[in-house]
Amino acid sequence: MERALAVLTRIEDDVKKLKTTDVKKEEDLEYDLGLVMASDPNPLDHGAIRADRELYLHQLARDNCQLLINKLFELPKETKDDVTAVVLPPAQMRIPREKPVPKPKPLSKWEEYAKAKGITRNKKSKKVWDVELKRWVPRFGAKKAQAEREKNWVMEVPVNTDPNTDMFAQAAEKKRERVAKNELQRLRNIKRNMKVPTVGVTPKDVSKSSTSELTEAAALARRSTASLGQFSRKLPRDAPTKERGRRRQFGPSVGDTRGEVQGQLELLQTLGRRPAGGAVDAEKAANRVIHQEQRERAAGKADAKPKKGKKRWIPNTKKGEKQKKAIAKKAGKGKAGKGKKGKGR
Structure with missing residues (x-):
């Protein structure tokens, strides 16, 4: 108690x-x-x-x-x-994400075609009924291959084929080709989505590749040697490519460091030349802009000059008459030119 x-x-x-x-x-x-x-x-x-x-x-x-x-x-x-x-209701407060929203996965070539044609993908069952074996067989996997061997234990040789042909080896070779073709198509999809040059994954039709892709592929192939393309022979009509992968050069870490000291002194002198407070020289900057505009104008005039073999249009004015006389004199069609030709004759 x-x-x-x-x-x-x-x-x-x-x-x-x-x-x-x-x-x-x-x-x-x-x-x-x-x-x-x-x-x-x-x-x-x-x-x-x-x-x-x-x-x-x-x-x-x-x-x-x-x-x-x-x-x-x-x-x-x-x-x-x-x-x-x-059962929780939907959230009311929006919490900021730690990482950006993942980008949607780009469609493959077949998915784009199916979307354009309206082809829908129906979910298939994992097993199918095999009429010859009289049982359910997996659609994929090792047991599927085992069932195929049981079903195709003997293979017929076509009429116009050599009777000594190994049909089993031929079927295995065709399967390897299909697997390689699928892998190649997968790599092509990756290349197309990532927009990398066609190197190692050659397209079916090279004529459909862009000029920039082919140029980039040729440059990468040339630089794939042990010397990084230093001794690679260029093609006769090869376009000049931009230098890629230029490596930085460092001074010696041990031994003679005079080069490093000289570089530091040059850097200090460059910093000392700058005006105090980092102010910008407005007059110098304006002069640079004017000089750049003048160069662009001169380049535009040079491009606008007529090429040889084409006639130049000259207006029918006093200035134009003077230009015509000057051109004729340079070409040897003026008075002086005629006199010389007459003496020569």
């Missing part, structure tokens, strides 16, 4: 230590059950914080968690595989 009373007393003490699930607040919490989150708009009790901050924060966190759990228990529940869970 005494032992039972002691147990009851202990249970009552444990119950007293447990706090109630009914928590009261002046203002209700703001909930976002989709993210299992709650925010407390009530002001803090600064007196309790001064007395015992850790205890106050612990009680506050416990009460807010209890209110959030009470709200979760009010949501609709569903049971699946002997597990009961609540």
Whole structure:
């Protein structure tokens, strides 16, 4: 009897230590059950914080968690595989992503064709019924190959074929070709999506490749030697390509460091020439802009000059008459030119 009373007393003490699930607040919490989150708009009790901050924060966190759990228990529940869970509503707050949104995977050549033609992909079953073997056979995998060997234990030789031909080896060779063709097509899709030059994955029709792709492929092939293309022979009509992969040159780390000291001195002299405060010389900058514009204008005039063999149009003005006389004199058709020709005759 005494032992039972002691147990009851202990249970009552444990119950007293447990706090109630009914928590009261002046203002209700703001909930976002989709993210299992709650925010407390009530002001803090600064007196309790001064007395015992850790205890106050612990009680506050416990009460807010209890209110959030009470709200979760009010949501609709569903049971699946002997597990009961609540159905969370859609989230209200948008949380920024740590990483950018992944880009959609580009379509392959077949997927683009199927989309254009409206071909839909139907999900196929994993096993198919084999009429000859009278059983269900996997559509893919090792057991499929085993079933094919059982079914094709003998193969017919066509009429116009050598009777000594190994049909099994021929079938295996055709299968290897199909696998290689699929792999080549996969690499072509990767190349087309990544926009890399055609090197190692030759297209079916080279004429469909762009000039830039072929030029880039030729440059990469030339630089694939041990000397990085230094001794590669160029083609007669090979277009000049941009230098790629120029390596930085570093001075010696041990021994004579005079080159490094000289470089540092030149750098200090260059920094010393700059005006104080990093101010920009407006007059010098304007002169550079004017000089660049003059060069562009001169280049445009040079391109606009007529090529040899084409007649130049000259207006019928006084200035034009002077230009005609000057051109005729240069060509030997003027008065001086006629006199010389007459003497020669």
